[in-house]
Amino acid sequence: MTAPAPATKQPPVAVAADHGGREAARARARALTSLISRNGAVAVLVLVVLLGALLVPSFGKPDNLRNVALAASFIGIIAAGMTFVIICGGIDLSVGSTYALATIISAMYAPRGSFIAVGYALLAAGLVGLIQGLIIARLRLPAFIVTLAGLTGVRGLVYYITNEGNDHPQIEGFRAFETLGTGSLATIGTPVWIMLVVFAIGWWVLNRTPFGQSVQAVGGNQGAAELMGLPVKRTQTIVYVVSGLCAGLSGILTTALSGGGQEARIGDAYELSAIAAVVIGGTLLSGGVGSMVGTLAGVLLLFVIQNLIVQGANLNSYVQQVVSGGFLLVVVILQAVLSRRAGTADT
């Protein structure tokens, strides 16, 4: 990791050199902000895991760590999609409901074959994202409201197709499908591997493709992106499809792991956990700035802290929530203070 050392290593910018001390200080603050927003969550995660392993013996056991990773993978995959939406300057509140829709649809169609079950569930989830994305991008409506409608509407749909929540379709006996959830590789569960693959692809798309550049530019300054001729509407639409697909994939894995039989209320408030993970990972809710690695660290951090409280302090789950909430608050305050110092808050 390279620490900002502006005193010894002046920016090799000839024209900026005579900008005086104030500009240099501002540049230094900007560099610090981006360093922290990029790597802060990773650093804290490493610290917490090390401390946890030292102080709470049961935490560091391989079995426990495996379980934490497995538990985190479902929110993790959702948060990967959410990262795209938030960097692009939007928000997706519908993912918890979309996730539930995918768990039910994949279980319902499991008798028709694993391939069809997965395909239909992804199709439904992608469609939810596409419809919301089109409305947000084409009609220029606030994402908060559109996806809030999505949250309510899709949840209603889930209750409708499960006969008011009374049907709990099972997938017992469909081995191929089940393996997606229950299988393992090198003793680590398939969902964890799938999450890592999703993050790897997400990182590549965000940092190594023209689309990823567009996402960051649109989130950074939509007006300027439009004037520069970037495909703003297409980019905005696609991020919601990506988010829907991620929520769908997460739902499919849940069904595969548990063998179906989900309640219609499953995934309630998952959108909030996903957003929290993204923000803790250093992605700015205002858009334009964020990272996949940060989100991965953010998700793991949420689940590690939860696990530590249960293992170590033996406190009840509400205390966990208080700690998670407090942690989120600290991150947001840090972000605000740093970005104001960097002068991005004033115009």
Added chain:
Amino acid sequence: MTTPVLAVTSASKRFAGVRALEDVSIELHAGSVHALVGENGAGKSTLIKLITGVYQLDSGSVRLRGEEVAFDSPRSAQRAGIATIYQEVHLAPQLSVARNFFLGREPTRFGSLDLKRMNRNSAEALRRYGIVADVKRPLGELGLGIQQMVAIARAVETDASVVIMDEPTSSLEPREVDLLLDLVAQLKAKDVAIVYVSHKLDEVFRACDTITVLRDGKLVSTGPTSELTRRQLISRMLGRDAAELDESGRTRLGRRELEDGEPVLRAEHLNRRLILEDVSVVVRPGEVVGLAGLLGSGRSETAKAIFGALPLDSGDISVDGKPLTHQTPASRIRQGVAMLPEDRKAEGLIPDMSIRDNIGLAALPQLTRSGLVSRKRVDDIVKTFMTRLRIKAASPLQRVSELSGGNQQKVLLARLLCLNPRVLLLDEPTRGIDVGAKAEVQALVAELAEKGMAVVLISSELEEVVEGSDSVVVLRDGAQLGRLVGDDITEDKIMDLIADAASEQIEASEQIEAEK
């Protein structure tokens, strides 16, 4: 004469019935720099946005190389070879310089960004324009000037045949301005047609071949730079013909003798890097001090600084001998400073609220007694001001958005006046209101001053400043050129001051160029 690369013919555009541009035609030629000048609201931005597909024409036509075109978005204009550099260039601060440079046209290998090529090519391109920057660093970590230069280099590299620059130097240091003008010269040599929007006269005269002046959405004149003097240009921008001007003298009537008292407002040595340079405004009781200058001269910025809305690097401001401390509008209001902002819709009124509530809003702190507001007292105050300012409305409960521009302005004034300010800062108090209301507002300003208030008056119409002020501070590029009092206040003298300063600066920069 060659066929123009781009020709706009009789372009007109209205917004919600308001004329933004009427019957304007310009021609852009290859290898030529065309300046577009005019005050705020002259129609420069509208014209640019019509060419680049942000807005669509109501009538008229745009021809590119002789063929009529109608772009439906900036994207399609860009594809046709029209590149635009806007003032706001902050794109993705997190992305590296190279990535920003290639945004929207990234080279890829097997679907992956070709980072090596992006870094190499952007570094080469920037170097060609004299910009040395580490292209791998996030754009947001660089200074604003560099960011602007990257945006310009980016737009220019798209093989555009037309490049439009909308006030490209507004956030640049003098040295960076030189670099930018070099870049303009390079483009010119490559046979690009360039539109250069600026209110900095020396840049316009240094870099441009043709100058088009717009005012109130109409074309005032267009012609070669060599056939225009600075003085003529200034008078065309500010709204009087040179010939007409020579005869116009002092127009203010009924000038009063000012009492010699201690100044109410003393704002001295105001400094803000790149914006204000040692500007001083002193206003005695009952005096109206006008601030004259072109757009961007620092006239609005001076008022904003006094009002605490523009942070200063240094400067002393006092009211009635008491130095003002906190640089925030809220504290300035408490200390007796009130400001009528330039854009009353964006910064002043809440259109969907009633007249009563709009006025009451400001008076609230004074009227509140143990947390409660007496409706009757608010009503009384509102009624008093409506009569005093002759606000024409059906009732105090009428919504402000339903009023005419002149009456809206009076509501805003009423709101300021119920705070009993000692200092009143008026930025364009009569813009966009009809002639009758204008005269009323002007009379009102004189009346307020007579009652001992200190008034600072800003207007882009020189006539208004000349007629309404007891002394005039003339500004240019954020610096104070001089102070005129009494019979010296004429449109002539103000324009002379501005024009002289402009030519001096050009001579100086030409000298530097020659020494090189």
